[in-house]
Amino acid sequence: MIQRSARRRAGRIALAATLAGASMALATAAKAEDTAPPSAITISGSAAVVTDYRLRGVSQSNNGFALQAGVTIAHESGFYVGTWGSNLAGWGTFGGPNLELDAIGGFKKSFGPATLDVGLTWYMYPGGAAKTDFAEPFVKLSGTVGPVSALVGVAYAPKQQALGQWYDSGASYVAGTPEHPGAKNDNLYVWGDVSGAIPTTPVTLKAHLGYSKGNPGLGPNGTSVAPTGSYADWLLGADLALGKVVLGIAYIDTNISDADAAYLRPNFTKYQVQDGASISSSRVVLSATVNF
DSSP, X not given: OHHHHXXXXXXXXXHHHHHHXXXXXXXXXXXXXXXXXXXXXXXXXXXXXXXXXXXXXXXXXXXXOEEEEEEEEEETTSEEEEEEEEEOBSSSOOOTTOEEEEEEEEEEEEETTXXXXXXXXXXXXXXXXXXXXXXXXXXXXXXXXXXXXXEEEEEEEEEEGGGSOOBSSHHHHHHTOOXXXXXXXXXXXXXXXXXXXXTTSSEEEEEEEEEEESOSSBOTTSOOSSTTSEEEEEEEEEEXXXXXXXXXXXXXXXXXXXXXXXXXXXXXXXXXXXXXXXXXXXXXXXEEEEEO
């Protein structure tokens, strides 16, 4: 009996030791997983539906809905590459599937409270009119103080045919007789963004002001990044964050006059509307974005 009891106690001790060892192993593994260094590469992206795709205040979707999506792959060193796309409509002849597809690459680095972002955007219109793609280097400086974030940026595209003033007016474009075939122009865009979260709410207020200077006419596909030569655009809006979904509303406008818009008609209009509503006039744009 004494030997049998001793064997039972020894068995219980061995079982307890085994369970303790297993628990320690699991805890060690969990701790190692928690303290494992983050991946050197991160992938992020978004998908959105907007009631109007406005590029620097001018509609690229003919004042209509657009589906948009993008993805970015970033390395811990600060280098990143990405792509972004949207459907298009109206505003000249984009051609092909009426699609904008941007390739983006750059380097982003933080210096204390500020972040510097230097890169290049290559605007492409797959299957569209010839000589419509163009490259635009950019520099952005951003920072955050409390709930307020601010960004200033400069984008300068050197002389390229896609930015050239091939047509002096919408009428000459429709007639197919460019006054300056093969012309090249550059383009400058400077802008500032400010946003701030309302404390204890999921709402963020935002504002934007930009200035464009470039081609004062129409390019080879009947469009221009700065269609009237120089103009300002601005935005006032708010975002509501619901988890990974962000609902947005924004008032967007430019100082492009009716006379300047009329000069570029029928390109610079919402052409299917009898009153010829300009695609650069004020508009409230709604959006729904999913981030991943």
